[in-house]
Amino acid sequence: MATRPMRIRATEKDGVTEVKVLMSHIMETGQRKDGEGNIVPAHFIQNVVVKNGDKTVLSAEWGPAVSRDPFLSFKFKGGKKGDKLTVTWTDNKGESRTDEATVS
Amino acid sequence: MNQQRRDVLRLGTVLGLAVAAGLLRPEQAWAAQAEWNKQAFDGKSVEDVIKALGGQEAAESDQITLVAPDIAENGAVVPVGATSKLPKTEQISILIPKNPNALAARFDLPEGTEPEIATRVKMGETSDVYALVKADGKFYMAHKEIKVTLGGCGG
Numbered sequence: 001m002a003t004r005p006m007r008i009r010a011t012e013k014d015g016v017t018e019v020k021v022l023m024s025h026i027m028e029t030g031q032r033k034d035g036e037g038n039i040v041p042a043h044f045i046q047n048v049v050v051k052n053g054d055k056t057v058l059s060a061e062w063g064p065a066v067s068r069d070p071f072l073s074f075k076f077k078g079g080k081k082g083d084k085l086t087v088t089w090t091d092n093k094g095e096s097r098t099d100e101a102t103v104s
Numbered sequence: 105m106n107q108q109r110r111d112v113l114r115l116g117t118v119l120g121l122a123v124a125a126g127l128l129r130p131e132q133a134w135a136a137q138a139e140w141n142k143q144a145f146d147g148k149s150v151e152d153v154i155k156a157l158g159g160q161e162a163a164e165s166d167q168i169t170l171v172a173p174d175i176a177e178n179g180a181v182v183p184v185g186a187t188s189k190l191p192k193t194e195q196i197s198i199l200i201p202k203n204p205n206a207l208a209a210r211f212d213l214p215e216g217t218e219p220e221i222a223t224r225v226k227m228g229e230t231s232d233v234y235a236l237v238k239a240d241g242k243f244y245m246a247h248k249e250i251k252v253t254l255g256g257c258g259g
Contacts, residue, residue, distance in 0.1 A: 063207055
């Protein structure tokens with residue numbers, strides 16, 4: 001499955017960087033049935049890691065109850081304007097995607 | 105001959121064969137590598153999840169704020185946020201006990217990351233939603249009922 005890029009916004013104010021991420025993922029629960037009554041296999045993001053340069057600023061484990069096209073927002077201290085932020089997700093099928101953003 | 109190298113090769117062959125033979129599906133082989141706390145995500149109740157995360161019990165705390173609507177019109181997309189004022193907050197989890205599995209998401213907060221997260225979750229039906237916080241090695245929680253008018257699990 002080709003995946004679409006994440007939308008990442010990171011803004012620094014008074015030493016605190018606020019990060020908002022919108023990912024593109026189907027987040028299939030494994031509970032749903034298709035038109036013929038077959039269960040649609042689960043397909044969801046399990047791990048998310050956000051790094052500022054080399055430092056991990058957030059790591060998360062998700063279950064299928066996170067909404068389709070997941071949204072995530074958090075704040076961390078120590079980021080500066082121009083820092084490179086990378087967000088990586090890995091799903092239960094082993095697919096993964098990494099996108100970058102610059103702190104502004 | 106390098107014994108360690110032999111062992112690595114052998115392990116790779118065994119795993120490869122197991123996948124080929126259909127004993128292990130590729131995603132299971134992967135699951136063995138990725139760090140994902142299956143036990144916690146399989147838990148049906150708040151207590152199950154606390155135990156799977158290595159705790160005994162969680163005390164109610166007014167230092168935790170759960171930011172969520174009273175009524176969610178669409179259970180497929182319910183905005184939920186949690187903020188903790190507890191010192192040394194290192195982990196925040198969102199739990200929905202009425203869902204098929206209670207734990208929706210767990211966030212690990214390294215030092216320097218603010219104890220404030222927000223995301224969107226699915227809710228199958230009206231349920232209490234819990235923010236479970238691990239601070240200084242202990243578990244605390246706060247909860248709030250969210251009424252769902254339209255379920256988010258294909259129902």
